[in-house]
Amino acid sequence: MINLDDICSKVMNLCFEVGEFIISEKSKINLQNTEIKGIHNFVTYVDKASEKRLVGELSLILPESGFIAEEGTSNKIGKEFNWIIDPLDGTTNFIHGLSPFCISIALRQNDKIVLGVIYDPNLKEIFYAWEGGSAFLNGKVINVSKSNKLDNSLLATGFPYSDYSMLQNYLKVFEWCLLNTHGVRRLGSAAIDLAYVACGRMDGFFEYGLSPWDVAAGAFIVEKAGGKVTDFSGDIDYVFGKEIIASNLFIHSEFIENFKMIFYKD
Numbered sequence: 001m002i003n004l005d006d007i008c009s010k011v012m013n014l015c016f017e018v019g020e021f022i023i024s025e026k027s028k029i030n031l032q033n034t035e036i037k038g039i040h041n042f043v044t045y046v047d048k049a050s051e052k053r054l055v056g057e058l059s060l061i062l063p064e065s066g067f068i069a070e071e072g073t074s075n076k077i078g079k080e081f082n083w084i085i086d087p088l089d090g091t092t093n094f095i096h097g098l099s100p101f102c103i104s105i106a107l108r109q110n111d112k113i114v115l116g117v118i119y120d121p122n123l124k125e126i127f128y129a130w131e132g133g134s135a136f137l138n139g140k141v142i143n144v145s146k147s148n149k150l151d152n153s154l155l156a157t158g159f160p161y162s163d164y165s166m167l168q169n170y171l172k173v174f175e176w177c178l179l180n181t182h183g184v185r186r187l188g189s190a191a192i193d194l195a196y197v198a199c200g201r202m203d204g205f206f207e208y209g210l211s212p213w214d215v216a217a218g219a220f221i222v223e224k225a226g227g228k229v230t231d232f233s234g235d236i237d238y239v240f241g242k243e244i245i246a247s248n249l250f251i252h253s254e255f256i257e258n259f260k261m262i263f264y265k266d
Contacts, residue, residue, distance in 0.1 A: 002081075004107075004114060004115055004130035004132065005130060005133065007107070007115060007130070008117065008129075008130045010061050011058070011061065011105055011115070011117045012117055012119070012126055012128060014054065014057050014058070015103050015105065015117055015119035015126060016119070016126075017053075018050050018053050018054060018087070019103060019121030019124075021046075021050060021053070022046055022050060022088060022094075022103075022121055023121050023122070025046045026094070026097070029044055029046065029094060029095055029097075043071060043091060044088075044091060044094070046088060046094070047070070047071055048087075050087035050088055050103070051069055051070065051073045051085060051087035052073050054083075054085055054087055054103070055067055055069060055073045055074045055083075055085070058083050058085075058105075062081055062083075062107075064078055064080065064081060065081040065082060066078030066081070066082040066083070067082060067083050067084075067085060068082055068083070068084045068085070068108075069083070069084075069086075069213065070085065070086050070087065070213045071087065080109060080110060081107060081109055082107075082108045083106070083107055083108075084105070084108055084212050084213050084216040084217070084239075085104070085105050085106075085213055086103070086104040086105075086191060086213035086214060087103060088101055088102075088103065089101060089102050089103070089104050089189045089190065089191040089192070089213075090102060090189035090191075090192065093189065098188065099120075099122045099123075100120055100122060100123075100188070100189050100192040101120075101121075101122070101192075102118050102119055102120045102121070102189055102191050102192050102195075103117075103118070103119045103121070104116075104117075104118050104191035104213060104214070104216075104217045104218065105117045105118075106213075106216035106217035106220060108216070112131075113216055113217075113219070113239070114130065114131040115128075115131065115220070116128065116129050116130075116217030116218065116219075116221045118192070118194075118195045118217050118218055120195075124138075125138060125195075126138060127142070127198060127199065127218075128221065129220060129221045134224060134225075135198050135199075135221050135222075135224040135226075137199050142198055142200070142225050143199075143225050143226050144197060144199075144203075144225050144227035144247070144248040145197075145202075145203045145248050146248065146250065147203045147248060147250065147251060148250040149250075149254070150177075150204075150251050150254050150258070151180060151181065152182065152203075153181050153203035153247075153251055154181065154182040154183055154184075154185065154203055155177055155182075155184045155202065155203060155204045155205065155206070156184070156186070156187060156193040156196065156197070156204070156205040157174065157177075157184055157185075157186055157193075157205065157206055157207055158186055158187075158188070158190055158193065158207040159207075160209035166208060166263075169263045169264075170208065170263070172262050173206075173259055173262050173263050176262055180258075185202070190205075190207060190210055190215055190218065190244075191214060191215070191217060191218045192218075193205040193207075193218070194217075194218025194219060194221065194222055194246055197218075197222050197225075197227060197246050198221045198222045198224075198225040198227065199225065200248075203247060203248060204245070204246065204248070204251060204252075204255055205244070205245070205247070206232075206244065206255075207243075207244060208242055209242055210242055211242075212239050212240055215238060215244050219238060219239065219244065219246060222246045226248070226249065227247060227248050227249065227252075228246070228248070229244065229245070229246045230244075230245055230252070231245070232245060232256075232259060232260070233260070234256050234260075245259065
């Protein structure tokens, strides 16, 4: 049986090291040395080098593990354990010299996430949790907010950069949120959005078109912080289902009901 507490500590130290590299390269990045993977989907040499380092070190921490990684550094699939990695979530922010951006790492055992780590190297904030424990930020236990109504809530979201098939209905939800909440923020990093829900800075987060490496660690940390995470229908297919709503327990039902009424109206 593996020691998730010990593994989490090692992953955190690895994030600190890779985070230093990311920050050291920040001033060297521009659009001229950036690759385009798809429509408005960018990758830099920093993304690739960071992922290569993460994959190499995580392979030493858990030799039998495989990987689901954004930049495809490894195609190894583990029989029981697989790391889900985003070496630099918020690449567009990074390219333009903006914050936030972060490292996001989750460990999946069979079909269940059992560990999550998110590190923001700008603020030097590390959010983490493992199965059987609480959720933490820099060593202190964190919990989701206690806001009990959407009218008193601040939400976060993001917009798809390639899949616009549901955009019109999504914008209707966005408009409803502007009229019925404290507001909606778009930070540019889904992992950070989820981390902020986990520590109560945001009351909820919703987005579609995301990949497993965007949400796996953050969703797990939200749950360990006492929150709830579902897809748009209220089901649990949010890691691979490309839809996610995360919030505290008080507002989740209210938000899901209004979301479905508006989003699926047509």
